[in-house]
Amino acid sequence: DSGVTQTPKHLITATGQRVTLRCSPRSGDLSVYWYQQSLDQGLQFLIQYYNGEERAKGNILERFSAQQFPDLHSELNLSSLELGDSALYFCASSLLNTGELFFGEGSRLTVL
């Protein structure tokens, strides 16, 4: 158990819909990262938050947004969903910038 909690574990929805994925980092970790894992693209970095502020942005679509709240949990919002958004979305957290990220078990999104 990494200490990072992600909900929901599985989500099935239709095209055009909006979903919210939630992540609770390890106790004390200030940084939260979101990654998307798909068969064709592999692991893609989406976005990083540090203590409530956005710090780095990767290949995140404009239809996607994220935020980190004062209690340090984070949410990833995916809107106007398309079939190609079907993927495993991972949240990871870290305290120090040493590359030692602790990953949750992921949220598997299926868009039908």
Next chain:
Amino acid sequence: AQSVTQLGSHVSVSEGALVLLRCNYSSSVPPYLFWYVQYPNQGLQLLLKYTSAATLVKGINGFEAEFKKSETSFHLTKPSAHMSDAAEYFCAVSDNFSGGSNYKLTFGKGTLLTVNP
């Protein structure tokens, strides 16, 4: 921009055989390098990391990796494979933002390791 190339999307070995998973990196600054493992239906777990100290890094479960700057490589090895090693392995590189809070880890495409009895 940093990048990682993992040679071989699928490696198959026999139980007890040597495991060698290849990783080459590209970085404009001295990198931090990592190997992560992902077991089925689980998140990624750190195996080992190189952060400019010893070039031979030992990790968990008997794995080790050697940083070779001249070859820009960071290959992962284990002398004797076990059935429980079957998983997907990811090499990753990061910016060495010393003291900074903005930070990104770039992963390779992964190598699926199969261990045959």
